Amino acid sequence: MSHQTITLNNGLALPSIGLGVLLSEGNDATAAVTSALQTGYRLIDTAAGYFNEREVGRGILESGVERSQIFLTTKLWMTDYGFDNTLRAFDTSIAKLGVDYLDLYMLHWPWPANWTQTIAAYKAAEHLLAEGRVRAIGVANFKPEHLTALMREAEIVPAVNQVELHPNFQQPDQIAAHKALGITTQAWSPIGGVYGWAGENGAVPPLQNETIRGIATAHGKTPAQVILRWHLQNGRSAIPKSVTPARIAENLDVYDFELTEADLAAIDGLDTGRRGAIDPDDATPEVIDLTIDAA
Numbered sequence: 001m002s003h004q005t006i007t008l009n010n011g012l013a014l015p016s017i018g019l020g021v022l023l024s025e026g027n028d029a030t031a032a033v034t035s036a037l038q039t040g041y042r043l044i045d046t047a048a049g050y051f052n053e054r055e056v057g058r059g060i061l062e063s064g065v066e067r068s069q070i071f072l073t074t075k076l077w078m079t080d081y082g083f084d085n086t087l088r089a090f091d092t093s094i095a096k097l098g099v100d101y102l103d104l105y106m107l108h109w110p111w112p113a114n115w116t117q118t119i120a121a122y123k124a125a126e127h128l129l130a131e132g133r134v135r136a137i138g139v140a141n142f143k144p145e146h147l148t149a150l151m152r153e154a155e156i157v158p159a160v161n162q163v164e165l166h167p168n169f170q171q172p173d174q175i176a177a178h179k180a181l182g183i184t185t186q187a188w189s190p191i192g193g194v195y196g197w198a199g200e201n202g203a204v205p206p207l208q209n210e211t212i213r214g215i216a217t218a219h220g221k222t223p224a225q226v227i228l229r230w231h232l233q234n235g236r237s238a239i240p241k242s243v244t245p246a247r248i249a250e251n252l253d254v255y256d257f258e259l260t261e262a263d264l265a266a267i268d269g270l271d272t273g274r275r276g277a278i279d280p281d282d283a284t285p286e287v288i289d290l291t292i293d294a295a
């Protein structure tokens with residue numbers, strides 16, 4: 001079974017499929033968001049570090065879909081960690097987006113070398129939650145040990161952890177850690193887009209995998225739909241990125257078929273255990289050097 005929404009640990013309904021907008025720029029980002037919302041998407045995933053919050057906000061407006069119908073996520077960049085910095089960065093993000101609240105605010109990466117500021121950022125997110133300015137708080141790229149360290153100091157269990165997850169990198173231990181804590185897993189690069197921007201890492205990208213292509217043919221669906229369906233039947237949310245209207249529509253058209261146990265097992269068998277992107281422990285602001293502009 002899979003559902004169009006997933007109930008988070010605070011009772012909020014998270015749409016299981018959303019639109020990702022990493023590397024969607026300018027008018028392409030606006031058009032992708034408008035197209036997605038008009039096609040029926042209700043979850044949009046951006047970040048301060050994607051440099052398109054303004055364009056995403058414009059896309060929301062141009063779609064004509066009411067703000068209250070949309071689940072909007074943005075993420076806090078590491079250089080804004082710390083309590084006061086986080087509150088300021090939140091104000092900047094919502095001003096760029098043109099909204100007065102967020103549905104989900106995430107810390108974009110753990111920053112182990114600056115853990116005090118990471119915790120202070122999370123505490124600011126808890127404060128924003130208490131004030132009703134965000135409806136849920138979460139993290140991204142937190143490995144199990146980061147979650148354990150976070151929960152020694154945090155009051156609120158993150159509602160979501162967004163991590164690299166696709167057939168080539170399935171992270172069973174990570175998922176088990178989420179289950180133990182009651183955190184919803186959200187897959188980034190859910191169809192393997194990471195191989196397009198980080199290099200192929202010696203792996204066959206999931207969309208080109210023969211096993212997945214065979215399953216797609218058997219169901220009269222596309223490889224992307226099969227992979228998204230695999231995420232859904234595993235109880236995960238996924239946020240495929242596209243700026244192509246036909247693909248945006250294709251990626252949401254995943255609720256009318258069911259993968260068999262054998263299909264699921266075959267996809268489970270594709271795990272290489274190797275990330276396509278950087279290890280979160282190495283993702284410092286020095287390595288991913290971004291400057292977030294003011295609103």
Ligand SMILES: NC(=O)c1ccc[n+]([C@@H]2O[C@H](COP(=O)([O-])OP(=O)(O)OC[C@H]3O[C@@H](n4cnc5c(N)ncnc54)[C@H](OP(=O)(O)O)[C@@H]3O)[C@@H](O)[C@H]2O)c1
Pocket residue numbers: 019020021022023045046108140141162163187188189190191192193194196207222224225239240241242243244247248250251
């Ligand atoms: N938290 C984090 O650190 C983090 C890191 C990475 C990503 N993310 C989030 O996760 C989202 C998705 O990840 P991603 O962008 O890396 O990869 P992805 O969604 O797995 O793949 C996107 C790529 O696949 C193409 N594509 C989309 N639908 C397709 C389809 N049906 N058939 C064939 N190709 C298709 C897109 O091309 P076109 O656009 O040209 O159609 C794009 O090149 C991001 O946009 C972002 O919101 C978060």
